[in-house]
Amino acid sequence: MALPPLIRELVETKLNKYFEKRIPPELRSEISLSFKIRGNSVTLTEARPLFVDPSQWVGIPFAQLRFNPATSKWTLYCADRNSRWHEYIESEPDQKFETLIRDIDEDVTGIFWG
Numbered sequence: 001m002a003l004p005p006l007i008r009e010l011v012e013t014k015l016n017k018y019f020e021k022r023i024p025p026e027l028r029s030e031i032s033l034s035f036k037i038r039g040n041s042v043t044l045t046e047a048r049p050l051f052v053d054p055s056q057w058v059g060i061p062f063a064q065l066r067f068n069p070a071t072s073k074w075t076l077y078c079a080d081r082n083s084r085w086h087e088y089i090e091s092e093p094d095q096k097f098e099t100l101i102r103d104i105d106e107d108v109t110g111i112f113w114g
Contacts, residue, residue: 003040011042018101040067062112063104076100078111
């Protein structure tokens with residue numbers, strides 16, 4: 001099931017603003033953040049140029065937010081070293097998408113931003 005159009009628009013707007021704030025202009029040639037929406041999931045990816053060929057970039061998904069239409073709540077997930085998703089235990093499901101973005105930004109465990 002796809003995200004409802006208004007929720008999708010909200011997600012896109014909030015993430016674009018967050019990414020603009022998170023990566024300063026002078027570092028955008030070295031790192032970029034993007035997201036992909038698939039069904040009710042939003043996957044956040046960090047990309048950097050390859051060391052051996054800076055014209056090529058490699059992206060690593062680092063967070064996933066899943067929307068539950070039955071509860072209208074978002075749940076935050078983090079990836080393990082095998083790229084499997086696990087619910088992020090430091091964050092509770094929340095109806096506000098922004099709350100989980102704040103949890104990613106604060107990153108009390110270091111799992112998102114090291």
